[in-house]
Structures are given as structure tokens and as C-alpha cells.
Amino acid sequence: MALGIAAAFPLARFLASLPIGVKPADPLTFLVVSLILAVVALLASYIPARRASKVDPMVALRYE
Numbered sequence: 148m149a150l151g152i153a154a155a156f157p158l159a160r161f162l163a164s165l166p167i168g169v170k171p172a173d174p175l176t177f178l179v180v181s182l183i184l185a186v187v188a189l190l191a192s193y194i195p196a197r198r199a200s201k202v203d204p205m206v207a208l209r210y211e
Contacts, residue, residue, distance in 0.1 A: 155177065 159173070159176075
């Protein structure tokens with residue numbers, strides 16, 4: 148996590164040089180991006196886990 152925060156500020160400065168209006172240390176941008184990444188990570192783990200929970204364990208064990 149510390150590595151990500153350390154890398155975020157130089158990347159934010161790069162984004163500030165682009166004409167999209169992001170400031171180098173904009174807390175709202177960091178919050179929104181963090182929330183989006185958290186939601187994507189939760190969905191990426193929830194969807195396969197939900198599919199796997201619908202399989203009967205004995206059928207899964209006998210499959211191989």
C-alpha cells in the first residue's frame with residue numbers, strides 16, 4: 148500500500164500536465180479512484196465465488 152501511495156503522487160503530477168483539470172494532490176480524485184478500484188476488486192472475487200458456491204462439492208471432487 149505504501150508503494151502505491153508513493154507512486155500515486157508522481158503519477159498525479161503527470162496527470163496535472165495533461166489538459167483534463169486534475170490537480171497533483173486532489174483528494175477527491177484519490178478517493179474516487181480508490182473506491183472504484185475497491186469495487187472492481189470485490190466484484191472480481193465475488194462473482195467467481197458465487198458461481199463456485201452453486202456447485203455441489205461431491206460433484207466437484209468426482210470431476211477429476
